[in-house]
Amino acid sequence: MNAPSRNMEAVGVTPGFSLPDPATLPSLKGKVSDEEWRLRCALAAAYRLVALYGWDDMIFTHISVRVPSEDGEPRFLLNPYGLFFEEMTASSLIKVDLKGNAVQETPYFTNPAGFTIHSALHMSRADAHCVLHTHSPHGVAVSAQQDGLRRYSQFAMIVHDDIAYHDYEGIATDLDERERLVRDMGNHGFLILRNHGLLTVGANCATAFLRMYFLEQACKAQILAQSDVKAPREESPAMAAKVLQQGAPAFVEGIGDNLAWPGLLRKLNRANPGYDR
Secondary structure, three states, X not given: OOOOOOOHHHHOOOOOOOOOOHHHOOOOOOOOXXXXXXXXXXXXXXXXXXXXXXXOEOOEXXXXXXXXXXXXXXXXXXXXXXXXXXXXXXXXXXXXXXXXXXXXXXXXXXXXXXXHHHXXXXXXXXXXXXXXEEOOHHHHHHHOOOOOOOOOOHHHHHHHHHEEEEOOOOXXXXXXXXXXXXXXXXXXXXXXXXXXXXXXXXXXXXXXXXHHHHHHHHHHHHHHHOOOOOOOOOOOHHHHXXXXXXXXXXXXXXXXXXXXXXXXXXXXXXXXXXXXX
């Protein structure tokens, strides 16, 4: 039986209200399937890595992962609303339905409105097992520029030809926006939400994170390049196509899973261990 949905109204966020420290939660290891536990650990690591790289936005934005369903209904893992990315743990993540409502017992609550974008992409793309969304200053800055991402850097050329754009429609609470979002994203791996932020999808956390790394780096390089009084030098569309054909790291099978991700986990274990609790 599904646990009752926990949201802000149900919890009652009143003066003096506080969330449990995720480090004190009983572990869910052995209480969920081995596959779900593996996905929980990977997603918690992705949250902490986003914080480590400075792409987080306090308690806002989400990374979500599709998990195997026990009852035939789509299920996903999402962050508790109110926890910082740097303190996320495998056991604190909440299993939710398509509306972003909890389907497990949890001391936390979710922000279902924030799951609008994620649910649309999860359900429209078989390959979108992980959806990663950021509000970083450099990403938002580029999303606000008339021409979007320019071919100013190798970072940009790695991702340029696989980027889609979606116009700003306000805070993503309107379910009707999902259809337009899916249409604009198409089969691309990267999305720039104009005046809002960045988004990547992937078959797993490793792929979505590596793609976001290149997109974030491209945006940062663009803003830095534009600090010169002279217009930056931009490469040609043909050069961007050449880079993509050469086997850009964001797309080569195995680079994310087998090379970058294990190194990222080692880095995380040195800097901020405990995600796998």
